[in-house]
Amino acid sequence: MKILVAVKRVIDYNAKVRVKADNTDVDLNNTKMAINPFCEIAVEEAIRLKEAGSASEVIVVSIGPKACQEQIRTALALGADRGIQVETADYPESLNVAKLLAQVVRDEQPGLIIMGKQAIDSDNNQTGQMLSALLDMPQGTFASEVKLEGDKAQVTREVDGGLQTLSLNLPAIITTDLRLNEPRFASLPNIMKAKRKPLAVTSPETLGVELKQHSTLLKVTPPTERSAGILVNSVDELVEKLKNEAKVL
Amino acid sequence: MAILVIAEHDNSTLKGATLNTITAAFEIASKTPGSELHLLVAGRDCQSVAEEAAKVDGVSKVLVADDASYEHQVAENVANLISQLGKDYSHIVASATSNGKNILPRVAALLDVGQISDITAVESEDTFQRPIYAGNAIATIQSLDSIKVITVRGTAFPAASIGACVESNAEITNIDSPASSDLARFVSEEVAQSDRPELTAAKVIISGGRGMGSGENFSILEQLADKLGAAVGASRAAVDAGFVPNDMQVGQTGKIVAPELYIAVGISGAIQHLAGMKDSKVIVAINKDEDAPIFSVADYGLVADLFDVMPELQLKL
């Protein structure tokens, strides 16, 4: 069984975001970029399934400008077997990403597709669910545990009230939550080896997918800043302030 | 045209988040000429939810789809229903809860439209604000789709009231359910049982981080929480370390909260944590590191060892 993993190139989770002065977008010039943390967890899960003998090949796909090949190489260094870049001028909206991925899935016929639950730039949390709708496949979102049993996947999901377990018919789509695993680091030899692993480049045209615009970004503004308050010196002072100044008690 | 709001419930009562979502939908309706709100209750033996929903101010019609396949809100089945129903609506709106996030993008894709996630303000019928980059920027987005599929951040809208207007009973209509699929099957759930208020609805929240040191030590926070009628939250580090369950995580990828009072104990204040709580009215931080970033958003900071000051706070509050 093949496993397909979708990874997105995003701002490093530690990097500071600045809004452009003209309010058209955020400024990502000279910002450290990385593989989306949830996608990293997805890659790790796929590699573990391969190491456990449940999968034969791990394919990583990333959609975006040429720079996203860097994140595909990172995934290859972590242990994925080959990469596919779908070249686009920028990062398409979730439904368009889902349509491109759906075509890659039709071509590759993986038994399992693993993605992040959310890209930490857009914070959309949509693409996996959309992909499963387009392919009429079951979805196991926000997964904290995945067990493959024959032609089914048993997925434990992190939900608002606690945990929920579903049994999904394969092929299925899984989106990762933070507790699914702890990703490994790539070793230097593996980083070198990854440079020789195959990476195919394709395009929406080659895939036969027409991208449609569903929304327009009108403006991007900084959030209202919260200013630091005061330091109190004792519990007594804190209690006094909460009662008499903030009046929240 | 009407706006379809998806009710969230446990087959017996309506979840509080739905009331905030109704307020957001009502704002959209007030900017969409000739619009009214319909509420969909999809569940199993969920008549009591429908009756409760019919009393919510602003709702003019409650649609009930009662079917075994909706008992656990399995996305494949519920999304199928909503997308069939949704074709006749201008907007489909749900709460940005784990359930709403699970189902609504599937609805959007089935209708071949985009989704606008987690809105925090309504500018017009088709233009909304939403936080991006862990709340470090606010995007204003215009939807170009004929059906607008939207999830709502509950903390950004007040709760709609129940039964404030006399004669506010909406009409309840039972609707047919499309055939269910067996692609995904519910196996089990582990629902946290607690007498404390729900995190997203609590007026006071006390959250603990890695600094708590262990799960047992969280009892220090629980005792104070019980005294104040507060909920207990946590940082990701505390959840990852196994101190407390995942449903207590506050942050960019956990729960978004905005209580009257948020007390962060042994939490450093990473942007991902701040993203989930910085809209709280009053923030208190207790941390032994005076350089911890949490102090930059705290109204009242106390630089101290939490094990020294929490017992005293418990006594004096």
Ligand SMILES: Cc1cc2nc3c(=O)[nH]c(=O)nc-3n(C[C@H](O)[C@H](O)[C@H](O)COP(=O)(O)OP(=O)(O)OC[C@H]3O[C@@H](n4cnc5c(N)ncnc54)[C@H](O)[C@@H]3O)c2cc1C
């Ligand atoms: C993709 C992604 C998503 C994330 N989502 C979230 C999220 O939703 N929510 C979230 O919280 N985090 C999230 N994080 C993690 C976040 O980046 C931080 O790692 C996390 O918030 C740190 O938790 P913490 O403050 O408890 O731990 P630490 O950063 O380790 O801080 C512990 C603090 O406790 C203090 N302390 C220790 N002992 C004591 C004592 N005895 N008395 C007083 N103070 C003490 C220390 O001074 C320190 O400031 C996410 C990260 C990623 C990459």
Ligand SMILES: Nc1ncnc2c1ncn2[C@@H]1O[C@H](COP(=O)(O)O)[C@@H](O)[C@H]1O
């Ligand atoms: N441009 C992209 N290329 C590859 N995968 C993507 C892309 N955008 C989103 N995804 C996948 O979809 C997941 C959720 O993203 P989103 O719905 O945008 O929050 C990500 O974690 C990725 O697995």
